[in-house]
Amino acid sequence: xxxxxxxxxxxxxxxxxxxxxxNASLGEMIRHLQSEGVRVPGGFATTADAYRDFLKxxxxxxxxxxxxxxxxxxDRTLQEVGAAIRQAIRNGRFPEEIAxxxxxxxxxxxxxxxxxxxxxxxxxxxxxxxxxxxEASFAGQQETYLNxxxxxxxLDACRNCYASLFTDRAINYRRxxxxxxxxxxxxxxVQKMVxxxxxxxxxxxxxxxxxxxxxxxVINGAxxxxxxxxxxxxxxxxxxxxxPRLSDTNRTPILSKAVGLKETKVVYAGAGLHGTVTVDTPExxxxxxxxxxDEILTLAxxxxxxxxxxxxxxxxxxxxxxxxxxxxxxxxxxETVYSRRxxxxxxxxxxxxxxxxxxxxxxxxxxxxxxxxxxxxxxxEIGRFEKGDVLVTERTDPDWGPIMKRAAAxxxxxxxxxxxxxxxSRELGVPAVVGTGTGTRxxxxxxxxxxxxxxGHEGHVYRGVxxxxxxxxxxxxxxxxxxxxxxxxxxxxxxxxxxxxxxxxVGLARMEFIINNVIKIHPLALCRFDQLDDTEAxxxxxxxxxxxxDKTEYFVDRLARGIAMIAASQFPYPVIVRMSDFKTNEYxxxxxxxxxxxxxxxxxxxxxxxxxxxxDRYRDGFALECRAVRRARETIGLDNIVVxxxxxxxxxxxxxxxxxxxxxxxxRGKDGLKLYMMCEVPSxxxxxxxxxxxxxxxxxGSNDLTQLVLxxxxxSEELSDLFDERNDxxxxxxxxxxxxxxxxxxKVGICGQAPSDYPEFAQFLMDHGIDSISLNPDxxxxxxxxxxxxxxAA
Numbered sequence: 001x002x003x004x005x006x007x008x009x010x011x012x013x014x015x016x017x018x019x020x021x022x023n024a025s026l027g028e029m030i031r032h033l034q035s036e037g038v039r040v041p042g043g044f045a046t047t048a049d050a051y052r053d054f055l056k057x058x059x060x061x062x063x064x065x066x067x068x069x070x071x072x073x074x075d076r077t078l079q080e081v082g083a084a085i086r087q088a089i090r091n092g093r094f095p096e097e098i099a100x101x102x103x104x105x106x107x108x109x110x111x112x113x114x115x116x117x118x119x120x121x122x123x124x125x126x127x128x129x130x131x132x133x134x135e136a137s138f139a140g141q142q143e144t145y146l147n148x149x150x151x152x153x154x155l156d157a158c159r160n161c162y163a164s165l166f167t168d169r170a171i172n173y174r175r176x177x178x179x180x181x182x183x184x185x186x187x188x189x190v191q192k193m194v195x196x197x198x199x200x201x202x203x204x205x206x207x208x209x210x211x212x213x214x215x216x217x218v219i220n221g222a223x224x225x226x227x228x229x230x231x232x233x234x235x236x237x238x239x240x241x242x243x244p245r246l247s248d249t250n251r252t253p254i255l256s257k258a259v260g261l262k263e264t265k266v267v268y269a270g271a272g273l274h275g276t277v278t279v280d281t282p283e284x285x286x287x288x289x290x291x292x293x294d295e296i297l298t299l300a301x302x303x304x305x306x307x308x309x310x311x312x313x314x315x316x317x318x319x320x321x322x323x324x325x326x327x328x329x330x331x332x333x334x335e336t337v338y339s340r341r342x343x344x345x346x347x348x349x350x351x352x353x354x355x356x357x358x359x360x361x362x363x364x365x366x367x368x369x370x371x372x373x374x375x376x377x378x379x380x381e382i383g384r385f386e387k388g389d390v391l392v393t394e395r396t397d398p399d400w401g402p403i404m405k406r407a408a409a410x411x412x413x414x415x416x417x418x419x420x421x422x423x424x425s426r427e428l429g430v431p432a433v434v435g436t437g438t439g440t441r442x443x444x445x446x447x448x449x450x451x452x453x454x455x456g457h458e459g460h461v462y463r464g465v466x467x468x469x470x471x472x473x474x475x476x477x478x479x480x481x482x483x484x485x486x487x488x489x490x491x492x493x494x495x496x497x498x499x500x501x502x503x504x505x506v507g508l509a510r511m512e513f514i515i516n517n518v519i520k521i522h523p524l525a526l527c528r529f530d531q532l533d534d535t536e537a538x539x540x541x542x543x544x545x546x547x548x549x550d551k552t553e554y555f556v557d558r559l560a561r562g563i564a565m566i567a568a569s570q571f572p573y574p575v576i577v578r579m580s581d582f583k584t585n586e587y588x589x590x591x592x593x594x595x596x597x598x599x600x601x602x603x604x605x606x607x608x609x610x611x612x613x614x615x616d617r618y619r620d621g622f623a624l625e626c627r628a629v630r631r632a633r634e635t636i637g638l639d640n641i642v643v644x645x646x647x648x649x650x651x652x653x654x655x656x657x658x659x660x661x662x663x664x665x666x667x668r669g670k671d672g673l674k675l676y677m678m679c680e681v682p683s684x685x686x687x688x689x690x691x692x693x694x695x696x697x698x699x700x701g702s703n704d705l706t707q708l709v710l711x712x713x714x715x716s717e718e719l720s721d722l723f724d725e726r727n728d729x730x731x732x733x734x735x736x737x738x739x740x741x742x743x744x745x746x747k748v749g750i751c752g753q754a755p756s757d758y759p760e761f762a763q764f765l766m767d768h769g770i771d772s773i774s775l776n777p778d779x780x781x782x783x784x785x786x787x788x789x790x791x792x793a794a
Contacts, residue, residue, distance in 0.1 A: 002049035005101040019045040020127030020187040025332045036305045039328050043191035044105045048129050050098050051185045058092035068181045082168040089163040103151045121149045121193040124157035126164050129185045146276050147268040158188040197267035198322025200290035201226030206307035206314045213496040217241045217300040220416050221290040223281050224265030226317050232395045232419025235260040235435045237290050241300035242568045245637035253637045255565045262286050306332050347472040349454040350778050355462035361436035363459030364422045366497050369431050370450040370465040371408035373443045392443050396421040409451035411439045433459035457493025473781045475502050479788040484772040492565035498777045505573035507774020508751035512580045514562035523621035525592025526551040537592040559628035567638035574642050581646040583608050609647025614656040626664035644676040651690045680704035685737045692744035702752025706730045725754035735768050747771040759786040
């Protein structure tokens with residue numbers, strides 16, 4: 001006797017053949033993860049037996065097979081065959097022996113949820129029996145029906161799910177992967193609807209989907225039902241959470257929180273109606289985050305628990321009930337892109353020239369591609385699209401699949417990192433820039449463009465075909481050398497893409513880059529906002545700090561998360577964060593900065609580095625920097641952060657800075673905090689033994705050291721031919737400081753540009769026993785390979 005209904009709590013991962021991957025996964029979570037707090041809406045699934053007996057009852061098997069054979073022979077088109085099969089299934093009727101168990105289960109589900117009469121609103125989700133297997137992912141090929149209520153409506157939804165097994169895209173997907181069309185069955189999952197129309201919903205991954213970095217959970221969310229996020233119809237909020245600190249309840253390991261536009265939302269249709277409608281999101285909600293910190297951490301812990309149970313990276317959907325405020329996980333399936341990639345294969349791209357930037361958005365992947373723009377409004381325009389074109393459209397859904405496979409790159413107006421366009425482009429290995437806002441209006445049909453996703457979190461579309469470099473290296477075959485390699489980083493949004501490099505930490509994280517590019521405001525313009533005279537600057541600051549009751553909190557929050565993101569990328573290895581090293585003219589260019597900076601004829605040798613930190617002129621700004629570092633270390637939990645002080649001229653100046661740091665809660669040795677100093681002034685070389693008593697390590701800044709040893713302004717075009725870190729005098733200074741530091745028991749590294757540019761200079765450093773060499777990320781693999789060859793002539 002066949003079984004037509006199975007409750008979720010009765011099934012698990014071993015039941016994919018009966019209820020499909022999606023429903024089996026729901027049952028698996030209900031049975032095994034509720035004890036860990038993972039909340040899953042209850043429900044039931046129709047079985048593969050129900051689907052097959054439905055086909056038999058309606059004499060559809062031979063008709064469907066005939067249609068498939070006609071397609072295979074080329075007698076009929078995919079569109080003709082798909083439409084005929086779907087219509088035949090929709091015209092079928094459930095035999096009573098299948099319909100009755102569905103009705104009874106629906107009544108029981110209504111009773112379980114406090115409804116005496118059947119009428120509970122449910123979601124009916126298609127679950128193919130081979131769906132969501134890592135080696136054959138059918139995700140997104142079938143349909144979901146929301147806000148279904150009533151027995152007859154439920155049976156209609158189940159029948160429509162059966163029909164959706166033969167959407168054009170699903171038929172084509174199975175043909176390409178040589179799956180027998182008639183051996184795949186469909187189970188309809190019937191699940192209590194979560195009232196997310198009055199709250200929020202979205203998706204989450206237990207891995208960074210752009211880089212494969214395994215130590216974060218990425219959560220996207222928008223107001224209303226999650227379909228708007230899944231379909232890429234909105235630009236969602238995005239949260240990134242650091243997994244290794246989730247078990248520590250004293251930490252709040254949220255690396256980033258970004259507000260999306262969320263211009264529309266999907267809600268249930270009105271009273272007495274079924275299905276959903278899309279409406280505008282109220283203006284106030286667009287600027288508001290969809291989740292609180294506690295909710296973000298709860299979802300991240302669920303994602304981690306689900307990943308641990310399944311022993312693989314996972315792709316999940318979540319929803320929040322607007323009445324109870326409770327969160328639910330409504331789907332979980334294996335992540336199928338980065339989890340299958342070779343961990344040791346590393347392909348790098350570098351843009352070798354710049355052009356006019358046309359549009360920007362979120363970068364998906366790390367590649368660069370060029371081609372001619374094709375602006376398409378509908379996948380039916382596939383005839384206009386040639387292989388190697390750049391697809392530009394408002395958004396994509398599964399119907400766009402055949403076009404996306406032909407594209408050199410993809411650009412969309414809408415969507416986040418978990419939109420359909422982003423997910424599919426990753427799987428195809430095609431660079432995509434999503435959420436540009438104006439791509440379809442700005443990019444012109446037929447013009448040649450270069451799409452770059454190799455410059456960090458933000459992707460750019462440039463006019464013309466630009467030169468770029470592509471390299472692929474197997475990092476597993478790189479040799480071991482007698483020196484520690486680290487990397488220099490500045491942009492938090494690019495940090496995660498380098499996690500697979502064979503390095504052991506960050507030798508230089510430039511705080512001033514985060515201040516200039518993320519925060520944009522002079523810290524004193526926030527501390528003393530009421531004293532700010534510049535009206536235009538006040539207006540810009542008001543706009544940027546919207547949502548922060550305390551304007552200084554804007555600076556601390558953004559800087560702390562930026563530092564933490566960089567530190568997370570190399571955790572638990574040390575990440576050396578240099579406190580701000582702007583010159584006065586550079587500080588003055590920040591919003592509101594002119595009022596607080598003196599004019600100097602020679603800013604390079606002026607009020608910079610350590611001298612600012614204890615000065616009354618900048619003391620309040622430095623306090624904000626210290627607060628941010630403390631928050632990144634103590635609250636977020638990245639205690640691998642090392643503090644480095646630049647441009648320390650004398651031991652006495654070092655003492656004053658160390659005293660200020662201690663007053664700000666950054667005391668050397670407390671909670672394992674290490675203090676480093678830049679070695680970039682000749683006095684640092686001559687008095688290395690005295691500085692070694694005050695700091696835990698030195699990092700050589702070869703640019704400034706060269707400038708001061710040779711007396712050459714490093715920014716002077718007239719003297720550029722004299723500026724050379726390989727000069728004998730500079731090398732003598734470096735060799736001396738390495739010797740003196742080691743004699744004093746202090747480690748010394750280098751974070752300057754020279755070893756990235758000159759392999760022979762890196763060889764010189766290694767020969768003199770330097771402890772670490774910090775390189776630009778895109779030069780690491782090449783330098784290691786060159787140093788492993790027969791000795792390079794200095």
